[in-house]
Amino acid sequence: MNTEEKKQSRLTKKQKRNIIIVIIVLAVMVLADFVWSNTYIEVKKLSAHFDNLPEGFEGCKIVQISDFHNEWGKGYIDRLTEKVKDCEPDYIFVTGDSVDQIFPDVDRSLELMKKLPDICPVYLVMGNHEYNLSQEEREQFVSGCESYGVNVLYNEHTTLTRNGDTISLLGFDNMENDSEAFSQVTEDFVILLNHYPEDCNYFSKTAVQYGTHIDIDFTGHAHGGLIRLPLVNGLYAPGQGLFPKYTDGTYNVNDTTLVVSRGVGNSGWTQRFSDPFELVLFTLEK
Incomplete structure (x- = not known):
């Protein structure tokens, strides 16, 4: 050579x-x-201005927890709880799939629910995973939540009071029996808790039919699209399929501010890429 x-x-x-x-x-x-x-918990800080927000709710801080799926991992619940405490919320909204139907562990989910009411009032709706549990498991979860002081909303209306002012809070766990809840709304400012972002269009239009509206719709379910790549807003989301429209952050849907959380857990064997767990810290501004 x-x-x-x-x-x-x-x-x-x-x-x-x-x-x-x-x-x-x-x-x-x-x-x-x-x-x-699949381990880090990001706190996403969001806010929005509303002309009809009562003065008493100016600066109100809401932490949204979605899609916990009885997430495993030593010390994970303590880390999650500390993140919530650090946000100093006025309210905590839990928007479904706290228990995982594939590998259900109701006791682990209740371990989290037991800690949250010590921070501030908690309001919860269920998602598809809770409804796919056995009846015994679902009743165990609901009764446990209520015994710890978590307010479980079944397609119903309630009011929140802060500094002498009130706003409406609606909680829907499916798209049935919602007419009565809409008819009970009397406040000018309305928040909806609902697991499925793809249903926001339906709910916002239905609210108008009953002479009201929805200012904010807090949802989860999409898991951030699971795999997030440059120029791709998530690869897949249940209920929306490939290249989903609603996966993370805020969207305007028929004058409703739709909030979509990436969630704080994985379902079954699913894993994430460029899509860390997420707590939403939403501040109301007038």
């Missing part, structure tokens, strides 16, 4: 080495993102 051939051979070896280095670096980055997305 002459000198030129040896030089080309050395160059080829160098190129192969660089390719191997790049592959290793990319693999480490993917693994790091995978671990981060």
Whole structure:
């Protein structure tokens, strides 16, 4: 082998080495993102201005917890609870799938629910996973929540009071029996808790039919689209399919501010990529 051939051979070896280095670096980055997305809890701070917000609710802070799915992991519930406390919320809204139907652990979900009312008032609606539990498991979860002081809303209306002012809070766990709840709304400012973001259009239009409206709709269910890539707003979401429209943050739907949480847990064997767990901290502003 002459000198030129040896030089080309050395160059080829160098190129192969660089390719191997790049592959290793990319693999480490993917693994790091995978671990981060399935363990880290991000606090997403959101706010919106409303002309009809009562003065007493100016600056009101709401923490939304969605899709806990009795998430496993040593110390995870304590980490999650501390994150909620650090937000110093006035209210906590739990928007469904606190229990996982694939690997149900009602006791673990109740372990979280027991801690939350010590922070501030808690209001909860159920999602599809709770309704796919056995009747015994579902009743165990609901009775446990209520015994700890969590307010479970079944397609019903209630009011929140702060600094002498009131607003309406609606909680829907499905799209049935909702007419009576809408007819009970008397306040000018209305918040809806509902698990499914794809139902916001239906609920906002139905509210108008009953002479009211929805200012904010807090939802989850989409898990942030599970895999989030540049220029892709999530790859897949239950109820919306591939390339879902509503996965994270706020959207305007028929003059309703739709809030979609990425959730704080995984269902079954599903995992995330570039999509960390998320608590929503939403501040009401006039």
